[in-house]
Amino acid sequence: KNEVEQSPQNLTAQEGEFITINCSYSVGISALHWLQQHPGGGIVSLFMLSSGKKKHGRLIATINIQEKHSSLHITASHPRDSAVYICAVRFGRPDMRFGAGTRLTVKP
Amino acid sequence: EPEVTQTPSHQVTQMGQEVILRCVPISNHLYFYWYRQILGQKVEFLVSFYNNEISEKSEIFDDQFSVERPDGSNFTLKIRSTKLEDSAMYFCASRTPRGARGYTFGSGTRLTVV
Numbered sequence: 001k002n003e004v005e006q007s008p009q010n011l012t013a014q015e016g017e018f019i020t021i022n023c024s025y026s027v028g029i030s031a032l033h034w035l036q037q038h039p040g041g042g043i044v045s046l047f048m049l050s051s052g053k054k055k056h057g058r059l060i061a062t063i064n065i066q067e068k069h070s071s072l073h074i075t076a077s078h079p080r081d082s083a084v085y086i087c088a089v090r091f092g093r094p095d096m097r098f099g100a101g102t103r104l105t106v107k108p
Numbered sequence: 109e110p111e112v113t114q115t116p117s118h119q120v121t122q123m124g125q126e127v128i129l130r131c132v133p134i135s136n137h138l139y140f141y142w143y144r145q146i147l148g149q150k151v152e153f154l155v156s157f158y159n160n161e162i163s164e165k166s167e168i169f170d171d172q173f174s175v176e177r178p179d180g181s182n183f184t185l186k187i188r189s190t191k192l193e194d195s196a197m198y199f200c201a202s203r204t205p206r207g208a209r210g211y212t213f214g215s216g217t218r219l220t221v222v
Contacts (some may be wrong), residue, residue: 033210041197041216043151048210086151095141095153095164 006087006099013106019074021102023087026068030090034061034072037084037101046072046085077106110134114200114214121190121221129185129217131200140183141201141211142175144168151199157183190221 003026013019023032034046047054047061049070054061058077063070074081087099113132121127133140142154155165155175162175172194174186183202187194200214 031210035213041145041218043199043201043213043216045211045213088151093164095156095166097153098151100150 004087004089004097004099006102008102009100010103011105013077013104015078015106015108017077017106019077019081019104021072021085021104023070023072023099024068025089027091028068030092032063032070032090033088033096034070035086035088037086039083043086079106079108082106110212112200112202112212112214114217116217117215118218119220121219123192123221124189127187127190127219129187129198129200129219131183131185131214132181133183133200133202134212135181137202137204137212139203139205140177142185143199143201144196145199146196154185187219190219192221195219195221
């Protein structure tokens, strides 16, 4: 069964802390996406990965194909980073399968 | 930065009525998608559209649903005879064949069936 598991489910951090959110999947994939869902519901695509590591500002995403695992890191976290972070993978067909999300709250 | 635009932002409809959710994808994107998210649940894939036809659809996308790109800019999702369980947030997305971040999502249409 093609599953996507995220951990933790909920995460509370103090401003400035380093954040790690994890995503594991069950079988080989063609691509993995990290998405950010704001409290109002809108979704923003952060990264698309098939190997290695990508960085954008304070966000870093890594993927280990052999271990079927990806991490999203946020350096110097800020209250505006508070959102739900979703891992989504493309196993093949159909399109993408989504994780349940990690709800991040960053306190000032 | 280019955006995917969805209208309306919120629609309330009576059970059994037809609704059309509208999306304007980014103009140079070639692949278009609809997803839904029932409150408190995961985002789910509904359908993808390429070259003026459906390329993939999920088990959710049954005969009640249809998609259309009527005029080269709009991309619509029609739900015939809505049911209470169709209440959800519906997201449109588009992408180019290769993009650094992948998909661009619209801000969603919240559909409430009463």
